[in-house]
Amino acid sequence: MKILFIGDIVGKIGRQAAKKIVPKLRAEYKLDLVIANAENAAHGSGITADTLKELLSAKIDFFTSGDHAFKNKKHLCVFNEYPLIRPANYPPGVPGEGYKIIETKGKNIAIVNLIGRVFMRLDYDCPFRKIDEILANINLQEKKIFAIIVDIHAEATSEKICLGHYLDGRVSAVLGTHTHVLTADNRILENHTAYISDAGMTGAAEGSLGIDKKNIIKTFLEQIKYQHEIPESGPAMLNGVLIEFDEKNGKAKSIKLITKTINIK
Numbered sequence: 001m002k003i004l005f006i007g008d009i010v011g012k013i014g015r016q017a018a019k020k021i022v023p024k025l026r027a028e029y030k031l032d033l034v035i036a037n038a039e040n041a042a043h044g045s046g047i048t049a050d051t052l053k054e055l056l057s058a059k060i061d062f063f064t065s066g067d068h069a070f071k072n073k074k075h076l077c078v079f080n081e082y083p084l085i086r087p088a089n090y091p092p093g094v095p096g097e098g099y100k101i102i103e104t105k106g107k108n109i110a111i112v113n114l115i116g117r118v119f120m121r122l123d124y125d126c127p128f129r130k131i132d133e134i135l136a137n138i139n140l141q142e143k144k145i146f147a148i149i150v151d152i153h154a155e156a157t158s159e160k161i162c163l164g165h166y167l168d169g170r171v172s173a174v175l176g177t178h179t180h181v182l183t184a185d186n187r188i189l190e191n192h193t194a195y196i197s198d199a200g201m202t203g204a205a206e207g208s209l210g211i212d213k214k215n216i217i218k219t220f221l222e223q224i225k226y227q228h229e230i231p232e233s234g235p236a237m238l239n240g241v242l243i244e245f246d247e248k249n250g251k252a253k254s255i256k257l258i259t260k261t262i263n264i265k
Contacts, residue, residue: 006036010203010210011230039065046071066153087115107146116154147172180209194252200239
């Protein structure tokens with residue numbers, strides 16, 4: 001079983017890059033499932049129905065999100081109408097679900113979304129305690145689960161690493177998002193859980209985390225907040241990880257960095 005997980009897709013240029021690159025990756029690696037973090041898909045902040053439709057046309061099967069999940073409040077219906085989840089440790093009563101079980105290649109795969117607390121803007125519930133609760137609920141279900149994939153959307157590397165070790169052997173993969181920088185610590189942990197601190201981003205390659213660098217540099221120099229601008233053309237990249245699982249037991253066998261570049265006109 002081969003699953004591709006794509007880092008945060010940023011804006012139109014990120015969506016265009018995904019549309020051009022993902023179908024080729026599916027064919028090259030014979031992928032069984034493609035998951036992407038889509039919280040920045042709508043002009044760099046938030047999610048809309050149109051952006052999800054576009055990404056589904058790019059042959060992406062399922063979407064996670066993060067702290068910008070509810071940025072576009074007119075589009076909250078997307079959490080009920082599309083294969084999309086939001087962080088499970090938001091307070092009770094918010095739209096959407098924190099995890100879903102989907103079927104791929106005749107096997108049930110649970111996809112879980114969590115958000116970190118260290119250096120984040122809001123006071124989310126504890127991701128460690130929330131995943132314990134989710135795993136207990138999953139274990140009570142009659143469905144046999146082949147693999148459990150966790151997207152931890154967090155700022156602090158230490159928080160992500162600790163969650164990885166906390167879940168080692170209890171889930172199949174712990175994959176970090178949010179910082180938009182692909183890390184080099186992809187590895188299989190001691191008890192066969194795939195781990196990476198951040199899967200990077202998909203978007204403009206020559207800016208700052210997918211944003212045009214000019215205004216970001218001006219903000220650093222002048223300490224005056226300038227508007228973020230996202231390029232719609234030019235060099236773009238797709239970051240992610242390819243994880244291969246043992247068909248017999250769902251344990252991770254390998255986790256490989258994926259980086260592709262393309263020029264969007």
